[in-house]
Every structure is written in structure tokens, then in C-alpha cells.
Amino acid sequence: MGGFRSLAVAEKAVTKDGMDFIALARPLIREPDLPHKWVNHKTDKAECISCNKCFMPGMTRGGIYCVVRKKAESQAS
Numbered sequence: 001m002g003g004f005r006s007l008a009v010a011e012k013a014v015t016k017d018g019m020d021f022i023a024l025a026r027p028l029i030r031e032p033d034l035p036h037k038w039v040n041h042k043t044d045k046a047e048c049i050s051c052n053k054c055f056m057p058g059m060t061r062g063g064i065y066c067v068v069r070k071k072a073e074s075q076a077s
Contacts, residue, residue, distance in 0.1 A: 002026075005046040007038045029054045030066040 002023035004010045013019045027034055027046035034046055053067035 003050070005048060005050075007043045010038075026050060026052070026054060029064055030069060 002025060004013070004022050004024060005027060010022050010024075013022055024034065024046075027048040030048040031037070031046060037044070047069070048066075049068065051068060054064055057067065058064040
């Protein structure tokens with residue numbers, strides 16, 4: 001099951017809703033250290049906006065990355 005963006009919702013799915021595991025594909029593309037943040041009690045919602053733009057570079061240029069984050073970083077520079 002995917003679509004998880006917050007620790008509270010992920011924990012509820014596993015502990016109360018009976019799921020054995022959850023998926024974090026897009027949030028991990030945006031924030032590879034997200035599980036580490038959650039383990040260390042930084043429970044902010046994931047920055048991923050589920051736009052699916054991260055998969056386009058993988059289809060055409062051979063690599064998956066967060067297009068939204070890269071664009072923001074290039075505009076900040």
C-alpha cells in the first residue's frame with residue numbers, strides 16, 4: 001500500500017489497520033532520509049507532493065530524481 005506521507009498515518013496503518021508493510025517510493029525519491037527523520041522523532045509530513053514527475057527522467061534520461069526539488073534548488077542558486 002502506498003500514498004503515505006506522514007508518520008502518524010503510516011503507524012496507524014501498520015498498528016491498527018493490520019497492514020504488514022507500507023510503501024514509500026515517491027517520498028523516498030524526494031527525501032531519501034525520511035525514515036531516519038521519523039525514527040529520530042522529526043515527524044513532519046513528507047515533502048513529496050505526489051506529482052509523479054520523478055519517474056519521467058528515468059524513462060527518458062536514465063535516472064529517477066525529484067524534478068520539483070531540483071527545479072527549486074536551481075531557482076535558489
